[in-house]
Amino acid sequence: MNTDKILIAYDGSDNAQRSVAYVAAMVGHDGTRQVDVAAIERPADRDLFADDAAWKAECQRRNAAMRDALAQARAMLVAAGIPDGKVGTRFVESCRSPLREATECSIGTSIALEVLRLAEEGGYGTVVVGRRGVSKQEEFLFGSVSTKIIHAAKGLAVWVVA
């Protein structure tokens, strides 16, 4: 298992920011590890909008917010002492995005599985994820990224920051 590469699953939420802060504290002064922060695009559901223009505008707003959040996460890690060249960000666009230009895209059915795919393809030994602490009812209905990552992960360590 590669302990030198850490992948942080990031969605810009408070929980995700805590997971970044935790990684910064854990490995901030150890300049050997590669830390990447990855966000999977969650485009708004097209059917929620009366027309495509409104849908596209909302997708653009979300994308811009997520890219800003990724930049902030990166800055936090660098400020904690991780060398600039050892911190990366990845933004995986959704295949369903009306804005999509990238060749790689998320099919959008499970953020958790997309994160694990990135981890496997990138040879990461550790995945870090924030946990909201949802109720049983919420998890039943809405699903939980962290729970699914814990259940589906193989051959790597999962750090859950609650």
Next chain:
Amino acid sequence: MAPSARELLTRLAPDFPARHVGELYDDTSEFMRIGYGDVMVLGERHFLVLRDEAERRFGMEDPKYWVKRCRCLETGGRNIVKLVFHENFPMTIGSMVVTCTRSPRKETRILDLVRGDPRFMQGETIYDVAGNPVRILDLVAGKRLDEKIEALEMPHRDYFHDLFPTVLERFIEACQAIKWLHDRNEKHGDVRRDHLYVLHDSGQYCWIDFDYTFDFQESPFGLDLFGLGNIIQFLVGMGQHTTQSVSPAMRAQITSDDCSIMFPNRIVNLQKLFPYIPLELTNVLRRFSLAAEVYYDTAGELIDDLCRARQALGRSGV
């Protein structure tokens, strides 16, 4: 110059009472104004409005002013015509509130997708002069499944042994229809027992009303699966059973773990009420209970377990 509603009705529906003749509408945006006796012009066809549809639940009637029961003047056939109504509304599920959105274009897309498939209601979309996607639906030639079950007058044991195996068989097919949608990245959006009909001619089950949508990112089909769970509980129990509806002696044996994860008074471990329910079926029901640790993630998983339950019914000779 376009003919008036009076001219059209005199020619195409001479039996319609002249005193009720209304207006002609080719723009349906103001659906509240369109009522009995008005005629909607949609493409090459004309639809005489007979009444607003209404939803009957919990003994109350809730009018749906954007859904009109109509007669097509060209064909003479009856149709349900759904006009465009954009709304977001909170749906309360147990202690949780979920935001649902009514999406005419989602229903349009699914109607196109399921054309010719008897597992789903049929219809087409015609755009009015204002560009509103108006859905022209065929009447489903059948009866609501829940009403058929509730109308049964027989002991549960007889129902379970004699009728339920066929009900389960049909319900598995209905679940496969939902899986078929999910496989195409579509949600039904409003899986409820009153949205499942039994077709008169074939006995097949048929889903209606696909215009709701919701945005659950990590569990995109979660609400559909929850709906399927509610229906199988109802079908197994030959109705819904709550802690209030059972005898005090029985209630004493029911724990919170036997009840729905979303509705604490709804009994889902029905084996406690009906001990002849096989374990394989009980296991399905308990996946929707407060005791569950693992939940269904896909319709396929639910179908696999229901098929095991079907085999178990066969083994027990029912």
